[in-house]
Amino acid sequence: MASDPGAATSILQLRIALSGLSPPVWRRVLVPEHLTLGQLHNVIQVVMGWADEHLHTFSIRGRRYGEAHEGVLQFSTAANELPLTAFRLREHEGFVYVYDFNAWWRHEIRVERRRLRQHPGRLPRCVAGCGPCPPEDMGGIESYMEARDERSEYEFLDWLESLREEPIVLEDLRAEVDGWLTWLDRRFDRQIVNDRLREIEG
Template structure:
């Protein structure tokens, strides 16, 4: 993932990967602070995610944070900086390097308890 992406752009990438359509609110929790977009004054965030690049957080290898999407069902994605590396090969970024199975549909309603 390129470091110059903003949290808003990262949220867009997560939406594409999950096959979702940005129908619900979300928040990133990084080092005890919440970041996201305010929608009609519903939630108050520390700053607007669309303006904050990942480089602003000075992540080190193995640092992580959380993204929560759809506050009714609380889809929680843990995001971790696995490795920092210079871009050696030309290619389109971001790209998926691993994974299996299907993601839950947008309005599935969460995990049965």
């Protein structure tokens, strides 16, 4: 998927924002315009932090695009066959990506800029972002927000304080500590994201 660093490439700067969350969760990525929707799906999975365990669909100008699966919703066109160039997306134009039809994680994608650059470096590339992605199988925004509040830093401090009330057996706390770390150590790290993007095979 990575573009040839020496070739002239039409580049799209996309802002991908996960709808309905506060504080906001978003990423800014540079992608070659010849990327297919199937490849863009892979990029979104990496930059947002999903694990590609569920179905997805794109909605562009009133039509849905995604991979067809036996026995489930059928889409208008196979995503893997459509490059972004087919849509001739304009600057500031937006479209939607939905991941996990049960949780309905809706991503608003906007074309911030289009540019032609002789030496763009390795693409795709994440250039900015904010906020951790919800874990898989959270059941949607409301369930995630409730779980996040229950595992806030303040609740963690209360939990630590409660440990002073009785003798501690560290081995018995291992699972609970792992659970806290899952929620507390979830910062967005652009370097890690770009390292994972380099692993995507084109």
